[in-house]
């Protein structure tokens with residue numbers, strides 16, 4: 001039972017895990033690297049395995065960092081099946097079409113700039129285009145159902161509810177009597193929309209995500225109070241309230257929360273612009289699969305109500321209308337993508353408002369340290385936005401509790417029922433993972449970091465201190481904990 005990770009190994013994005021079990025080669029997730037030029041350059045690298053020799057692909061969920069390189073895999077020759085749950089297939093269509101559009105738009109923009117410099121030959125083509133996405137979508141087999149064992153290229157696969165976003169699954173893979181758990185992304189058990197993850201069965205090895213393995217999220221109640229307070233303070237400032245929002249899950253959670261807070265009078269009713277056609281489309285899928293959601297939301301939907309539509313909501317379809325929001329006077333909430341502020345419509349809103357002290361920036365999503373959002377949250381005085389230097393004078397509020405990711409307690413609780421697996425850590429910053437290894441040891445579990453691109457024997461001995469040779473940590477696990485606590 002071997003694993004070779006081509007993404008999300010000692011980093012958070014780009015999930016792509018090649019498993020070899022029982023002589024079969026199964027790729028779990030095929031995600032895009034996101035968050036900074038250095039990481040994103042890796043999206044262009046050749047796959048270091050023979051694409052045509054894969055027996056199957058399984059997607060745990062539809063986030064771009066888990067599905068975003070699928071069209072590239074197909075462009076480079078993959079013709080086999082791609083298994084996932086039905087909601088994941090529906091959301092993947094929205095996510096991948098948007099990604100292709102961004103690839104092509106980015107390419108055209110780079111080309112225009114390069115032409116002026118006489119360097120058009122140096123611009124790389126888009127990673128993929130819409131037709132690649134349609135070929136990838138044609139390979140989707142939305143046949144995985146929670147709790148039901150399926151045969152995927154001869155490997156027994158049982159998906160479990162991961163509680164992270166709509167349709168998200170963890171996987172139990174069984175072959176030759178060996179059992180492997182792949183967590184995918186696990187949910188925060190205090191989520192506004194998703195049901196909790198179901199306890200996993202026992203396994204010999206577990207590959208688990210560790211995005212927030214070093215922190216404990218605020219309770220849902222405290223998060224709501226914090227969000228309401230930030231909103232009230234921002235309304236008093238009188239400026240625009242920018243909420244950079246990932247289109248899937250976070251947008252729906254924020255819409256539902258704003259509706260509750262405005263309906264109950266805790267927050268004044270001010271206009272809300274949902275400046276993300278992709279978030280609007282994804283919200284349609286949350287309707288379609290409403291039975292998957294928490295009981296209160298499901299019941300509202302069944303009663304014909306719309307939990308995602310505050311009274312003052314305006315959905316902004318075109319970029320021309322998006323530009324017009326800047327001429328709107330008075331306080332208003334602007335929700336726009338992308339969540340890490342590295343692209344999308346949020347950028348022109350930031351350019352227009354980030355330098356004004358009356359603006360509030362409410363950060364409700366994970367920010368990779370190298371991303372624009374990470375730099376703003378980290379206290380940068382100036383940032384570069386659309387080719388211009390912009391001062392950061394807005395009030396920045398960071399609300400961590402909306403996370404769709406498991407925190408330390410959730411991760412340990414997930415492992416509670418899994419027996420005594422050898423735990424392999426992925427999807428986290430190296431310092432965070434290194435700090436989690438001793439917590440696993442205290443529970444009698446061996447924990448190891450999955451090295452980038454190096455093959456590992458999942459049932460082998462692992463490493464002496466849990467760290468693959470050659471791994472250099474930027475800060476010690478203790479420093480990492482302090483930094484997180486000080487946020």
Ligand SMILES: [Zn+2]
Pocket residue numbers: 061063066164185
């Ligand atoms: Zn995810």
